[in-house]
Amino acid sequence: MTNGFVPPPYPQDRLEDLRARAAQVTGGCVDTSIGTPIDPMPAVALRALADAGADATGYPPSVGTPALREAAAAWMERRVGSGVPPEQVIACVGTKEVVASLPRLLALRDPTRDTVLYPAVSYPTYEMGARLAGLRAVPVPVDEHWHLDIDRVPAADAQRALVLWLNEPANPSGASTPAGELAALVEWARRHGVIVASDECYAEFTYGADGAPALPVTALASGPPGVLVVHSLSKRSNMAGLRAGFLAGDGDLVQYLGEVRRHAGMIVPTPVQAAAAAALADDTHVDEQRERYRRRRAVAATALEGFGLVQAGGPSTFYLWLRSADGAGDGWAVAARLAERGLVVAPGELYGPDGVDFVRLSLTVSDERLELALDRLAAAPV
Numbered sequence: 457m458t459n460g461f462v463p464p465p466y467p468q469d470r471l472e473d474l475r476a477r478a479a480q481v482t483g484g485c486v487d488t489s490i491g492t493p494i495d496p497m498p499a500v501a502l503r504a505l506a507d508a509g510a511d512a513t514g515y516p517p518s519v520g521t522p523a524l525r526e527a528a529a530a531w532m533e534r535r536v537g538s539g540v541p542p543e544q545v546i547a548c549v550g551t552k553e554v555v556a557s558l559p560r561l562l563a564l565r566d567p568t569r570d571t572v573l574y575p576a577v578s579y580p581t582y583e584m585g586a587r588l589a590g591l592r593a594v595p596v597p598v599d600e601h602w603h604l605d606i607d608r609v610p611a612a613d614a615q616r617a618l619v620l621w622l623n624e625p626a627n628p629s630g631a632s633t634p635a636g637e638l639a640a641l642v643e644w645a646r647r648h649g650v651i652v653a654s655d656e657c658y659a660e661f662t663y664g665a666d667g668a669p670a671l672p673v674t675a676l677a678s679g680p681p682g683v684l685v686v687h688s689l690s691k692r693s694n695m696a697g698l699r700a701g702f703l704a705g706d707g708d709l710v711q712y713l714g715e716v717r718r719h720a721g722m723i724v725p726t727p728v729q730a731a732a733a734a735a736l737a738d739d740t741h742v743d744e745q746r747e748r749y750r751r752r753r754a755v756a757a758t759a760l761e762g763f764g765l766v767q768a769g770g771p772s773t774f775y776l777w778l779r780s781a782d783g784a785g786d787g788w789a790v791a792a793r794l795a796e797r798g799l800v801v802a803p804g805e806l807y808g809p810d811g812v813d814f815v816r817l818s819l820t821v822s823d824e825r826l827e828l829a830l831d832r833l834a835a836a837p838v
Contacts, residue, residue, distance in 0.1 A: 461587070467580050467806045474795040481798030486829040489802040491627075491774065491818040493694040495748060498741035501693060501731040508730035516726040518718040520547030520702065524729045527736040528687070528702045535739065536659055538676040544707045546714045547724045547732075550699035551657055551688040555581045558653055558684075559619055560589035561716050562709075569618035575604055577629060577808045579655070582621045591618065595808060602631035602769060602777075606644050614648045622654040624673050625662050628807050628816040629777045631770030632662055635673050642678040650682075651709065657688040657701070660742050663771045667750055669743075670772075680705045684713075691774065691820075692742055693735040700724060700732040749774040752819040752826055759830040760817075765790070774819040777804070787815045797836055799829045 471489055478485035519525070525542040532539035548554045559572050572586035576595035586593035594613050597605045604622070622641060625632040633641070645652045654675035664670040675683045684705040690696035704710065724732070735741070756776060757767050769777030778801075780790060787803035794801055794815075802818075804811030819826070 468802075470806070471791075471800060471802070474791055474800050477792075477795040478798045478800045481796075481832065483798060483828050483832070485800055486798055486821060486825050487800045488818045488821055488826075488829070489800045489816075491691065491820050493691060493696050493820050494822055495694050495745060495820075497694045498735055498738060500738045500741070501695060501735040504734035505698070505727045505731040508727040512726040514726075516723055516729055518547070518721070518723045519714040520545065520724065521726070521729045521733070523733040524702070524724075524736075527733040528704065531736040532674075532676070532687075532704065536656070536672050536674050536676070538674050540676065540680050540704050540707075544680065544710045545702050545704040546710055546717065547729060548686070548688075548701040548703055549722055549724055550690060550696075551655070551686045551701035551703075552581055553722070554686055554701070554703055555579070555621075555655065556585040556588060557722075558713075559585045559591055561713060562618055562651060563589050563591060564716070565712060566618060569616055571613055571616040572619045572621065573609060573613065573617050573650070574621040575602075575623060575626065575808075577602065577804070577811045578621070578623055579627050580806065582623075582655075592616070595810075596620075598629075598810065602626060602629035603633050603637060604641060606641055614650070617648065617650045619653050620645045620650045622652060622675060624654060624656050624675070625658050625770065625772035627658065627773060628775055628802070628804065628811065628814075629769035630773045630775055632670075632673055632772050635677060638673050638675060639678050642675050642683060646682050651706075652683045654683065654685045656685050658691060658773045659687065660692045661746055661749055661773050663750065663753075665771055667754060667771065669746055669750075676705060680707065682706055682709075684709055689732050689735055692745075694745065695731065695735065698728045698731060700728050702732075748823075749819050752823065756817065756819065756826060756830060759833060763833040763836075765815075768814060776817040776819070777814055778817060779814045783813075786812050790815050794833075797829075797832045799833065 571592040574582035659672035688701035801815040804814030
């Protein structure tokens with residue numbers, strides 16, 4: 457037997473001991489370690505899902521139905537402020553599969569480059585996608601604001617780079633890169649012949665420092681050449697269980713990826729495409745969800761300060777990026793202390809070694825469960 461690839465433990469599986477400890481607390485475990493939506497799916501999506509079922513006897517187009525591609529293009533222009541024509545949009549089976557498969561597909565197109573650059577503190581699948589493609593995964597350092605410090609990428613890595621992953625706003629830190637800095641990152645990539653892959657799945661949950669909704673930043677503001685953006689309905693519309701998303705940007709790259717994905721059978725079911733198109737056309741339910749997360753963020757941040765934890769990230773997304781106020785204890789120690797009170801969070805080390813002193817708390821729990829968790833912390837202050 458050859459010494460081939462051995463998958464590492466799945467990050468969330470490493471939390472089972474914490475979950476078992478938290479489950480012993482009266483009222484049970486409140487698990488905020490995973491960003492799994494629990495709030496209602498929009499009625500417009502549910503109606504479209506049901507209505508499309510009877511006509512789902514044939515194969516749907518892999519690139520996406522015209523209705524979905526048009527809805528996605530219109531949504532980007534309306535809500536993000538920059539977009540592309542519908543023919544430069546393709547459907548995805550959620551977006552995790554895109555993140556995991558994109559380096560491999562792009563490496564087939566250009567085998568002269570073998571390196572994927574990604575934020576040093578970030579979603580683990582950026583690194584895993586590179587490894588699954590047999591490519592070099594090279595983390596890009598982040599600064600004190602959790603923004604990429606692209607000047608610290610060695611020239612040799614820049615020359616070998618195939619893809620530069622961005623994440624706006626960022627998971628786990630909740631930070632957003634100022635528009636000018638983001639444009640500079642895109643320009644750096646173009647100058648070095650690197651494809652920009654920008655994960656913008658949380659664009660609708662961009663907030664300013666005052667907690668008010670803010671206009672998202674997008675790599676497409678610099679134009680589509682050499683740029684791909686990824687969007688998902690999992691969190692925007694609480695449709696994670698349906699696996700619906702899309703990829704958009706550079707016309708040549710999108711056409712290439714659409715053809716390859718068609719050969720690979722990467723197809724979103726017809727009813728799901730219909731539900732996604734309906735959800736993308738409706739902003740009301742998103743505004744309601746955005747307010748839910750704003751309210752939970754404010755309540756949780758205040759209560760956690762009383763437990764000696766402070767928000768160390770940016771104001772966006774539905775995650776709190778926390779550290780001990782006194783700087784003592786790494787993320788696993790903080791997570792263990794919270795588990796003793798029935799609350800499970802994700803240690804920051806799951807998002808890269810530079811996250812070791814932090815934990816991530818997801819606000820994708822009900823108001824009632826969040827209140828229970830915070831009340832238990834208040835009863836046992838630092």
